[in-house]
Amino acid sequence: MPFPFKEVIERLKEFYMSDVPVVTRIANERHDPFLVLIGCLLSLRTKDETTDKAMERLMKRARTPRELLSIPTGEVERIIYPVGFYKVKSRLIKEISRTVIEKYHNIVPDTLDELLTIKGVGRKTANIVITEGFGLPGIAVDTHVHRISNRLGAVRTRTPDETERLLRDILPQEYWREYNPLLVTHGRRTCAPLSPWCSKCPVSHLCARVGVTRSR
Numbered sequence: 684m685p686f687p688f689k690e691v692i693e694r695l696k697e698f699y700m701s702d703v704p705v706v707t708r709i710a711n712e713r714h715d716p717f718l719v720l721i722g723c724l725l726s727l728r729t730k731d732e733t734t735d736k737a738m739e740r741l742m743k744r745a746r747t748p749r750e751l752l753s754i755p756t757g758e759v760e761r762i763i764y765p766v767g768f769y770k771v772k773s774r775l776i777k778e779i780s781r782t783v784i785e786k787y788h789n790i791v792p793d794t795l796d797e798l799l800t801i802k803g804v805g806r807k808t809a810n811i812v813i814t815e816g817f818g819l820p821g822i823a824v825d826t827h828v829h830r831i832s833n834r835l836g837a838v839r840t841r842t843p844d845e846t847e848r849l850l851r852d853i854l855p856q857e858y859w860r861e862y863n864p865l866l867v868t869h870g871r872r873t874c875a876p877l878s879p880w881c882s883k884c885p886v887s888h889l890c891a892r893v894g895v896t897r898s899r
């Protein structure tokens with residue numbers, strides 16, 4: 684029997700309502716793929732509240748690749764601190780800005796292959812830029828999406844990349860864009876890595892709880 688993606692997505696949407704990850708919010712408010720790309724980079728290994736504040740400070744100072752490139756790296760570090768790996772990310776922000784200007788004529792590319800040529804952009808970030816930045820079909824798979832898809836029994840995979848490829852085959856395309864933000868929120872609020880809150884989970888009746896040995 685095919686996995687009931689439609690019901691899972693509808694229930695998660697209803698349960699979390701406007702509780703969306705920071706990158707989705709940036710996309711909804713700014714409608715700018717470049718800012719989605721930078722927001723996504725800042726959000727890696729960083730809490731949403733911290734990313735949100737760092738992004739606000741950064742956007743007051745610069746919003747375009749040229750503006751960002753003109754800021755000294757040390758100043759970018761001070762602006763985005765305390766996001767995780769702020770020194771590495773400051774250098775990457777400048778490199779990404781330079782690549783977008785020099786290689787892509789100031790316009791963030793909208794294909795997975797081109798995005799993956801930019802230093803510091805992995806599959807997850809590239810898919811988020813495609814889905815959230817451009818509104819094009821793509822499936823961004825991070826650890827939350829990978830873990831929960833496996834727990835639900837929707838896939839049986841070992842790595843996020845494998846999950847992404849399989850989801851491209853089995854998840855109806857109409858759900859590709861919202862699948863990531865919904866599962867990320869679900870992973871943060873309910874389906875925690877070590878001990879998920881199965882007792883208050885809105886999709887518990889649809890979940891196979893694969894690999895779940897401890898829950899609340």
Ligand code: SF4
Pocket residue numbers: 831834835873874875879880881884885886887888890891892895898
């Ligand atoms: S029932 Fe438990 S394991 Fe399954 S999705 Fe819900 S919280 Fe996660």
